[in-house]
Amino acid sequence: MLETIHHRICPLCEACCGLEIKVHAGSVTSIKGHAQDVFSSGYICPKGVALKNLHEDPDRLRRPLIKRNGSFVEATWEEAFAEIERRLPPLLAAHGRNASAVVVGNPSSHKIGLITYFGKLARALGTRNIFTASTLDQMPKQLASGLMFGHWLCVALPDIARTELLLVIGANPLASNGSMWSVPDFKGKAKAMQARGGKLIVIDPRRTETAALADAHHFIRPGADVFFLAAMVQTLVAEGRVRLGNVAAWVNGVQEVGQAVAAFTPEAVAQRCGIDADTIRALARELTNTQRACVYARIGTCTQEYGTLASWLVDVLNVLTGHLDMPGGAMFAKAAAFASNTAGQSGVGKGVTTGRHFARVSGAPEVYGELPMTCLAEEIETAGPGQIRALVTVATNLVLSSPNGPRLAAALDTLDFMVSMDIYLNETTRHADVILPGVSPLEDIHFDVAFPQLSWRNHARYSPPVLARTDGGPEEWQILLKLAAIARGEGAQADANALDDAQFAEDAQRLAPGNATALIQATSALKGPQRLLDVALRTGPYGDMFGKKPDGLTLAKVMASNSAGGIDLGELQPRIPEMLRTPSGKVELAPPSLLADLARPAADLARPAPDLVIIGRRDVRSNNSWMHNLPTLAKGPARCTALVHPIDAQRMQLQDGAWAQIASGARSIQAQVQISAEMMPGVVSLPHGWGHNLPGTQLKLAAQRPGANLNALLDDQLRDPLSGNAVLGGVAITMQAIPEPPAWACSLGPDPQGPLNIG
Helix, strand or coil: CCCEEEEECCCCCCCCCCCCCCCCCCCEEEECCCCCCCCCCCCHHHHHCCHHHHCCCCCCCCCEEEEEEEEEEECCCCHHHHHHHHHHHHHHHCCCCCHHHECCCHHHHHHHHHHHHHHHHHHHHHHCCCCEEEHHHCCHHHHHHHHCCCCCCCCCCCCCCCEEEEEEEEHHHHHHCCCCCCCCCCCHHHHHHCCCCEEEEECCCCHHHHHHHEEEEEECCCCHHHHHHHHHHHHHHCCCCCHHHHHHHHECCHHHHHHCCCCCCHHHHHHHCCHHHHHHHHHHHHHHHCCCCCEECHHHCCCCCCCCHHHHHHHHHHHHHCCCCCCCCCCCCCCCCCCCCCCCCCCCCCCCCEEEEECCCCCCCEEEEEECCCHHHHHHCCCCCCCCCCEEEEECCCHHCCHHHHHHHHHHCCCCCEEEECCCCCCHHHHCEECCCCHHHCCCEEEECCHHHHHHCEEECCCCCCCCCCCCCCCCCHHHHHHHHHHHCCHHHHHEEEEHHHHHHHHHHHHCCCCCHHHHHHCCCCCCCHHHHHHHHHHCCCCCCCCCCCCCCCCCHHCCCCCCCCCEEEECCCCCCCCCCCCCCCCCCCHHHHHHCCCCHHCCCCCCCCCCEEEEECCCEEECHHHCHHHHHHHCCCCCEEECCCHHHCCCCCCCCEEEEEEEECCEEEEEECCCCEECEEECCCCCCCCCCCCCCCCCCHHHHHCCHHHHHHCCCCCCCCCCCCCCEECCCEEEEEECCCCHHHCCCCCCCCCCCCC
8 A cells, every 4th residue: 555645734722723644554654844844844843753653553442432330331323322312401401491401511612613613502402501601711802802893803913024033921822833923933933033023022930942042021010911011002192102003094982992001101111011111112112113013911911910901011112113014023814714804894893792681690802702701610519590500622722721720620510411512531521421432633624814913924725634534423514403303302313414505495595595496506515614714715805706706716726736835925915994893994093991901910019929929830842731641741840830949949849850739719729840041030830731630530641740730729710800811820829848849759650751752
């Protein structure tokens, strides 16, 4: 049998790198970067190589599981759907639609079948209890962008290919290759920027991999970004350095912002944020004096109590320095499909609203159609009308990824019924009554729905399956349609393809009123997400409009470009006012809710910073908890260590390689200490997503080095009030040495190595 070569997009992080995969006799023999890929140009990180491990992992679920008498047993798909039909509809009938909830994790954003069909399940359940990983990650950025530009995915991105100064705050793109900014091979692009005379400056409580590459790095106290950013804005206003550039005619609220930040002078904030006033002023001046410059901030600025304010002030800086929508500044991608800011009337829209409903227990407002993940446990625990009794989870391990995981785990055990759609029996799915296995990425089609809207360069790429399905199970979109049919009372025997045809017929009436029949006929050879994708591409900004623009994009054209690395749609171009979707048709620099929320940091300005706080960190080999079960990524030194500055280690009598107890209130964890001068004094760093020492899971390799669960330490009542995002960093802690490792650490096996025969 001959070796075959396949090209596909890596689905394991936001970088979306193009891969070249060699297959022989149904087995992957090599994975490397695809040199001709129009987006990533051959770049690859270890996660891409690990796709072979994921596909072949014996722990990955391949058949449904049903819990019988407390233990999971394998079942057929028919048996699994029948069990769901037996138990879910009666609960909905007895307790109402809001007695159910759905939770979806971030792997869904990498799966076109999940991201385009999850909403159909949520609507069929008819519940307001929708939770996603967004409120553990990026919701502040989405809310701030929505309020300013009119849509949740109208996110301003650094035009790194042309910028002369990139100021990075609370982000580590060298490890992530972008977050809410898809930029494979950030290191190469940053070095190219420096080679042409550009400058990289990093503001971070840790001297990260990105900071080590930078021309300058400044420590900042965790959670103090709002003070630093407000002081930079205040400097621009006070010194008369505001210039709006080409968007001057399209900005509302400049004066209001200037008045709102007047109290946040560099002198007033210096002690609180740990950066002296002269440095703050110098950075503001350098930003405004550089022709092509941009500010980029990410998870460190989002996962804190002032997440939305910090995210907003980043774009305020980009606007007031004249760098918004300018080459080399902060620009907007123009995606080939599924982007709301390319559809409908250009330059104006409904904008975004929040608080259309509220969490039953805490009263937290809905944002982007969902409630804060940190509300889930209390919604399950608290009796009364609307108490959550049934839960559906899709591609999420919330027990490890959410604050106060032990409380959440206990709450899951009290549910009347739980269904999980997942590839692993993990710390969350162990609580389910039925587990429906997802599809291996190598057996699935791939088209990124969200990330082209966040990409450093415009493109269109599609990947067919690399390997044929062997398990005989349904596609992921078909699973969601079957669950939706059960929730509507149509039964487990409903045919997913027939359901899809009926739904598309309804959509066609909306998409092409008076011409729906022609639309249905034009896409009759396609099913499921492929059909949706073809329509989205053909009606998108580069589309053929079903023959009206013969040179335009179709799914067939994008599919045909696979071996060539996709279709390059060019560098980012100015898009204001065309991409705006605000009711005013302008950039709203001063949303009232954000101006009002500045009262919180103003009142907090004089509060002394805690003596010791904890933050998370990103590792290039660890994006999701299940990656700890893959040999290629798990090999090497232990990564779940608590980084402590030498001064703090001496003060607390901590030894390198020894163990310590870390406490926050009544919650505590034990972690191995790693003394490191890369930390700011007073700050400890521990990665999240670990804690693989819980019973009832099937992650054998991860269990060898389970690590400490940072999120078990965190308070699930702490969140940014505007976005509902969890506070995952800047939390006050105490730390003390313990005489011996915890029991789970004493029985650890050797460093997992695993075969590394691909590359």
